[in-house]
Amino acid sequence: MTSVQDYSSISCCCNLEWLSSTGVVKRTVRTKTGQLSVVRNEFRDLFIALASRETNQKFSLKGVVIHKKFANEGKATLKFPDLLLNLFISNAAPAQLIMFLKALFVKMTSSKASPKVSTRDKLLSVKQQGVQEISPLSSKDAQRVNAMLKSEGSKKRPREEENTVSSGPEKKVCLKSLANLTEEQKEVLDAVKNGANVFFTGSAGTGKSFLLQHLINCLRPDVTCATASTGSAACLIGGTTLHSFAGIGDGEGTIERCIQLARRPVCIQNWRRCKHLIIDEISMVESSYFQKLERVARELRSFDKPFGGIQLIVCGDFLQLPPVSKSKDKFCFMSDAWQSCRFRTYYLQQVHRQNDPTFISILNSVRLGNLKEDMVEALKNTETQIIEKKGVLATRLCCHTKEAKMINDSNLEKLTGESKTYSAVDEPPNASKTLDDCTPVESSLTLKIGAQVMLLKNVSVSQGLVNGARGVIAKFEKGAPVVEFLCGATYTVKWEKWTTRTANGGMMHRKQLPLRLAWAFSIHKSQGLTLDCVEMALEKTFEAGQAYVALSRAKSLETMRVIGFNAKQVWADPDVIQFYRGILSEVSMNDHMKPRAVTKSKPGAKKLVNKFKHIPLVSIS
Numbered sequence: 001m002t003s004v005q006d007y008s009s010i011s012c013c014c015n016l017e018w019l020s021s022t023g024v025v026k027r028t029v030r031t032k033t034g035q036l037s038v039v040r041n042e043f044r045d046l047f048i049a050l051a052s053r054e055t056n057q058k059f060s061l062k063g064v065v066i067h068k069k070f071a072n073e074g075k076a077t078l079k080f081p082d083l084l085l086n087l088f089i090s091n092a093a094p095a096q097l098i099m100f101l102k103a104l105f106v107k108m109t110s111s112k113a114s115p116k117v118s119t120r121d122k123l124l125s126v127k128q129q130g131v132q133e134i135s136p137l138s139s140k141d142a143q144r145v146n147a148m149l150k151s152e153g154s155k156k157r158p159r160e161e162e163n164t165v166s167s168g169p170e171k172k173v174c175l176k177s178l179a180n181l182t183e184e185q186k187e188v189l190d191a192v193k194n195g196a197n198v199f200f201t202g203s204a205g206t207g208k209s210f211l212l213q214h215l216i217n218c219l220r221p222d223v224t225c226a227t228a229s230t231g232s233a234a235c236l237i238g239g240t241t242l243h244s245f246a247g248i249g250d251g252e253g254t255i256e257r258c259i260q261l262a263r264r265p266v267c268i269q270n271w272r273r274c275k276h277l278i279i280d281e282i283s284m285v286e287s288s289y290f291q292k293l294e295r296v297a298r299e300l301r302s303f304d305k306p307f308g309g310i311q312l313i314v315c316g317d318f319l320q321l322p323p324v325s326k327s328k329d330k331f332c333f334m335s336d337a338w339q340s341c342r343f344r345t346y347y348l349q350q351v352h353r354q355n356d357p358t359f360i361s362i363l364n365s366v367r368l369g370n371l372k373e374d375m376v377e378a379l380k381n382t383e384t385q386i387i388e389k390k391g392v393l394a395t396r397l398c399c400h401t402k403e404a405k406m407i408n409d410s411n412l413e414k415l416t417g418e419s420k421t422y423s424a425v426d427e428p429p430n431a432s433k434t435l436d437d438c439t440p441v442e443s444s445l446t447l448k449i450g451a452q453v454m455l456l457k458n459v460s461v462s463q464g465l466v467n468g469a470r471g472v473i474a475k476f477e478k479g480a481p482v483v484e485f486l487c488g489a490t491y492t493v494k495w496e497k498w499t500t501r502t503a504n505g506g507m508m509h510r511k512q513l514p515l516r517l518a519w520a521f522s523i524h525k526s527q528g529l530t531l532d533c534v535e536m537a538l539e540k541t542f543e544a545g546q547a548y549v550a551l552s553r554a555k556s557l558e559t560m561r562v563i564g565f566n567a568k569q570v571w572a573d574p575d576v577i578q579f580y581r582g583i584l585s586e587v588s589m590n591d592h593m594k595p596r597a598v599t600k601s602k603p604g605a606k607k608l609v610n611k612f613k614h615i616p617l618v619s620i621s
């Protein structure tokens with residue numbers, strides 16, 4: 001995998017198509033894996049060079065038209081009208097493709113300003129022939145190009161700029177890569193780039209899923225399988241469930257049976273093409289299931305290395321929801337397979353979901369099951385606070401899914417106005433069951449005026465219309481619901497599209513309104529989400545970490561209400577505490593002498609080790 005900073009070349013599939021003057025395809029060349037680079041010749045003319053097993057060629061970028069609409073799916077088209085040639089790029093890592101196209105745009109735009117060498121001078125030139133890679137992009141390049149774009153103002157742009165990457169109405173080039181990763185997040189990215197098996201963890205809201213999404217964008221889609229242990233977590237990273245990827249059912253069968261199941265044509269293809277297996281919410285993957293996956297991978301890939309040589313990139317917080325299992329060794333870190341992966345472990349510490357240090361410290365103590373009296377008081381004090389505003393009621397987090405459904409159904413029924421039902425459009429139509437699992441929206445959504453809803457897409461971050469934003473249906477206009485949101489915005493909700501990969505690498509889509517009834521949610525379904533206005537009664541919690549998951553969905557103490565709180569509702573699994581003690585002591589001890597660089601040291605690591613040391617290991621009743 002090339003570095004994200006290395007914008008001058010990408011690896012991808014290329015399809016070359018030479019056309020006749022009437023536009024008929026005369027010849028095609030397809031390369032499965034090629035390296036595309038932007039190069040210059042001795043006269044500083046720009047070319048794109050394709051190096052692959054099938055062909056090695058370079059094409060002048062003069063007059064090229066770039067279509068980048070599908071760049072975030074790893075696809076783009078370059079049209080060379082002067083050469084009667086189309087170059088179709090696919091299977092590129094989306095983040096790299098976007099930066100590559102930006103680099104192309106910047107270099108092409110700035111080269112227009114440099115003096116041209118006439119054909120005569122070129123012919124008479126004594127310069128040594130040759131090509132060289134373009135110099136790396138600097139912020140000066142971007143500034144120069146932005147100044148040029150500004151001075152061109154409303155002038156008609158030359159055609160190569162029309163479709164290029166300067167996104168947004170003001171056509172401005174920004175050289176930052178897709179996400180602003182923090183230093184600790186960048187360290188994880190580097191380890192992934194180096195091909196190591198990586199496990200990163202950290203408390204709720206430290207940006208694990210955010211980072212995972214960035215990592216997915218940096219890897220080639222054809223060999224990357226993005227999965228999560230639950231459907232709702234899979235939706236958040238645009239992936240599929242680990243179960244549907246693996247194809248071994250619930251993994252309850254014997255290992256022979258699991259291998260047999262995974263040998264079915266669709267599944268075997270998955271296992272063989274996969275080079276990077278990503279798993280979010282790893283805490284909910286059961287130990288014996290993880291063990292079987294490892295064996296299945298080795299068998300199907302006929303390669304006797306852990307997971308048959310697949311790079312594993314896993315993340316989650318074992319102090320959140322545990323796997324559904326009665327076994328004593330339920331957590332996957334207890335399996336031999338986990339040990340054999342020799343993960344590089346990273347502990348993210350910067351919390352992004354909450355800002356208030358007092359709330360962050362309460363949540364950290366809830367996570368460890370170690371609340372102090374004043375913290376219990378602070379949570380109890382939220383019981384009477386009014387968090388409802390603008391007709392938006394708090395979302396009740398329930399311990400059981402059935403209870404949440406009942407609350408939503410009965411509240412909707414109580415509303416007397418006309419009801420409108422929106423049916424999802426699925427592609428392919430027979431994928432509805434998988435799409436139910438892998439998208440946050442339901443195949444059928446019934447709404448009425450006054451219904452409490454939650455937005456399930458980032459529509460406008462600046463207006464606060466983000467995934468998890470709470471609102472209420474104010475009216476219907478031309479059949480579309482108009483929602484008044486807690487953040488103050490009123491929005492006529494438009495249809496949105498969710499795309500997810502099928503287990504065999506194809507695409508599935510669902511079109512639906514990005515809304516969900518929000519009088520209530522189950523805690524299990526809320527895992528991974530950030531919620532605006534939330535209420536919970538935790539007396540029925542039945543898992544270690546369940547109360548922590550519920551409480552850590554809130555953004556602040558002021559936007560939540562806990563009913564009937566008491567410290568007994570909060571506990572951590574002693575096996576997990578022990579596990580974290582282990583990895584955290586490696587953080588501080590192994591900093592200078594690490595045979596396999598187990599974990600990177602962080603400034604706060606020592607403090608954390610101490611925190612874990614002081615947790616009494618009580619067994620769970």
Ligand SMILES: Nc1ncnc2c1ncn2[C@@H]1O[C@H](COP(=O)(O)OP(=O)(O)OP(=O)(O)O)[C@@H](O)[C@H]1O
Nearest residue numbers: 180181182203204205206207208209210352353528
């Ligand atoms: N580097 C960052 N810059 C800005 N915002 C960030 C960054 N990292 C994460 N965030 C934001 O912080 C919030 C929480 O992130 P995320 O959901 O990825 O956390 P998480 O660790 O996966 O939490 P959980 O354990 O609850 O699933 C999100 O709104 C996300 O967009």
Ligand SMILES: [Mg+2]
Nearest residue numbers: 208209210528
């Ligand atoms: Mg997450």
